[in-house]
Amino acid sequence: MSDERVFVSHAPGDRGLVEGVFRSVRNLPLHVHIAGEEVDDGRDRTGLRGRIDESDAAVAMLTEDGATNQWVNREVGYAVARDVPVVPVAPRTELIGGYLEDRPPVELHDEAIHRTVFEVFSALRRELTPLGGLDTPKWYLPFRCTTDGCSEPVTLKIDRDQSDLWRLHDHGRTIHADCEACATRYHFEPATLGLIRREETGSE
Ligand SMILES: [Zn+2]
Numbered sequence: 001m002s003d004e005r006v007f008v009s010h011a012p013g014d015r016g017l018v019e020g021v022f023r024s025v026r027n028l029p030l031h032v033h034i035a036g037e038e039v040d041d042g043r044d045r046t047g048l049r050g051r052i053d054e055s056d057a058a059v060a061m062l063t064e065d066g067a068t069n070q071w072v073n074r075e076v077g078y079a080v081a082r083d084v085p086v087v088p089v090a091p092r093t094e095l096i097g098g099y100l101e102d103r104p105p106v107e108l109h110d111e112a113i114h115r116t117v118f119e120v121f122s123a124l125r126r127e128l129t130p131l132g133g134l135d136t137p138k139w140y141l142p143f144r145c146t147t148d149g150c151s152e153p154v155t156l157k158i159d160r161d162q163s164d165l166w167r168l169h170d171h172g173r174t175i176h177a178d179c180e181a182c183a184t185r186y187h188f189e190p191a192t193l194g195l196i197r198r199e200e201t202g203s204e
Helices: 012-022 046-052 064-068 072-082 113-128 162-170
Strands: 005-009 029-034 056-063 085-092 140-143 154-156 175-178 186-187 197-198
Touching: 005 046, 005 072, 005 140, 012 029, 012 056, 012 113, 029 113, 029 162, 046 072, 056 072, 056 113, 064 072, 085 113, 113 162, 154 186
Parallel strands: 005 029, 005 056, 056 085
Antiparallel strands: 140 154, 175 186, 186 197
């Protein structure tokens, strides 16, 4: 999965929103390219077509601004023409234009952004998981142990499916990974994959 690339198209004013939605997803070994981080506001984005060509999936942020933005419209049209699957993210389905009408949309929940994060992650798992190879967890989150004096690599394996992760979230549970060197346990939010807390089991 480490070679997989995701392109995110959005209106310039939505960059903060996009970065918030992708904050924890970016910790996965994926290459997430956010349009506004690659080309400054108001500049020509035609040069990003190469990014779209090399992407395995694209996400289109179709807020009120995004749905009418010329760059978003062009990038979506280009991705569709190049057979790059596009995931539309919108606060209401009326904002999703003709190109994407048959794509399953992700709802943008302003009041519950964790649901949007979860649904974007679900959509990426759907688009990027190839058939076969089910014995090794394809989704994982690699990081470095942050305990004093330890910087060992730790891997959070994401071997549950999305409905399981949401169920754990609903029950206030966490998913966790242990550092093999110092036994510190890292707890993550199952829906958003955000780090919740560190538990130093070895020292007690
Ligand atoms: Zn450690």
